Amino acid sequence: MFSKLSVFGTTVVLSAAILTGCGSNGGSSDGQVELDFFTNKSESIDTYKGLIADFEKQNPDIKIKLDAPPEAETVLKTRLTKNDLPDLMGIGGNATYGELARAGVLHDFSEEEVTSSIQPAYIEMVNRLVGPDEKGVHGLPYATNANAVIYNKAKLKELGLTVPTTWDEFVLALEKAKAAGETPIYFTLKDAWTGMIPWNSLGGNLAGDEFAAQKNEGKASFAENYDVPADKMLELLEYGHKDNFGVAYNDGNNAFAKGESVFYLQGNWAIPEILKANPDMELGVFPMPVTNDPAQNRLVSGVDVLLTMNEETEHKEEAMKFIEFMMKEETAARYIEEQKAFSAIQNVFQEDPVFEGIKANFENGSLASFPDHYYPAGMGADGILQEFLMNKDKEAFLTKMDKEWEKVNDR
Structure with a gap:
């Protein structure tokens, strides 16, 4: 998708955030950890709410606060400059992600088991956004469009x-x-x-x-x-x-x-x-x-949603639990079913007959990346x-x- 979170930052802004140290929004009260999950996709709010409710039932000690502001570009830029990067993010696979990854504010998932479940072609697609000089996998392709x-x-x-x-x-x-x-x-x-x-x-x-x-x-x-x-x-x-x-x-x-x-x-x-x-x-x-x-x-076609987390979050273990939950095949299948999207996760397929006219493109690889x-x-x-x-x-x-x-x- 051409993401409605349009590209915003400059390397100077992002680098400044690193130099002064990125903060974390994760708090805790009565033993419960609260994590901030930022998304730029207003269309996905209801789906995310349902998935978050299921996750919280399974993990009563973790609360996920969904942040889906109408002016996502401005909000995320402000949070970066205030060293208040969200704990968790579901953002588009575009130049904005590339800048965040190059700036060093995102976690490297290279050694995480969940990374192996992603179709390699989509990993390569987002890595091209980061450039050859930056090593690692700083975002997990989740939904494609x-x-x-x-x-x-x-x-x-x-x-x-x-x-x-x-x-x-x-x-x-x-x-x-x-x-x-x-x-x-x-x-x-x-x-x-x-x-x-x-x-x-x-x-x-x-x-x-x-x-x-x-x-x-x-x-x-x-x-x-x-x-x-x-x-x-x-x-x-x-x-x-x-x-x-x-x-x-x-x-x-x-x-x-x-x-x-x-x-x-x-x-x-x-x-x-x-x-x-x-x-x-x-x-x-x-x-x-x-x-x-x-x-x-x-x-x-391209990566519509990739999941990532703040490298400096104070609750990395809890944040990884949420990402692992989202990356499960049954969770990913529910997301693409409700959002009429496609999955970057292996063995998860979009079966809705409305997409019959483009099904062959995914099967035979007749795809081009989003130029923008x-x-x-x-x-x-x-x-x-x-x-x-x-x-x-x-x-x-x-x-x-x-x-x-x-x-x-x-x-």
Whole structure:
């Protein structure tokens, strides 16, 4: 998922936290240890509450305080600068995690038994975020996600359409939906991060897997590698509704649930929210076909949640107990079932039939990483993209993306 906990920190801020010593929020009263569990995923609050209740029944001497603030970026940044890092964290596998790991504030799980239960490919994915100079495993990939095209099965059938497997077929489907008086795509660009969903699908398939590394070496640029993705973003925008920039994510979920569009460019995390609004809705998903070669249209997937803990927590043993509980197969299976997510843990599979359209991608490895997970922390790509979609100045947009990348790296 493009994480709503957008990248925030700088190495200077994080290093300062280390130099002055990280505090722990774990307290105790009447023999009970309290641990602070921070998450950036508001969608997962109910699931976490249920899992925490089960853990506390099994461990009456440990209380888990769930912290899921609406402005997670600001809150976590403030806590870092105040040397008040949470005991436990469930955060996205993105550049923010990479900075935290490089700063040395996270526990190294290399020697922990739970690490061996994780699919190695996801360990490699998060290790790339940290970089080759930092050794160890500082975060445990837990839940994975995917960007996809969610569609209304009833509407697709009414329009006589089949699931497209090429870009041209997708555009033709959008045209037919529009001609029939339907809204082809429901955009929610009031929340800038939602624009990154199609952007990542396009970039993940068209810009090259090594774009970030090549960009840092001066061998690639947005101006050169993202020209076609930028054009296709503008083309998709033509199939939105009358207020693409006036509707936010939550309202978009409800609108799509009411049948106000045929397609919805989102991730698997939106499906529980849509079904809450309309439990009887028949949904399907497919990878956005961004090229005219079906074999080249990979599903963009990444680590949506990784579990980690503060290296300086005063209650490391109790914190590890909670992590071990979360990593159990039955716990992980419950999480992905409720969140319509996928698991990074071996032998835990997503069986919901709604995902039939992307099941093969996981089975045959036709996957691409989220490009923006490798963007420099603090770049603000979602806001730059939102601005581009509003003013449609492609050259200025690509130039700004290059400049902001370099500006952050030069700090």
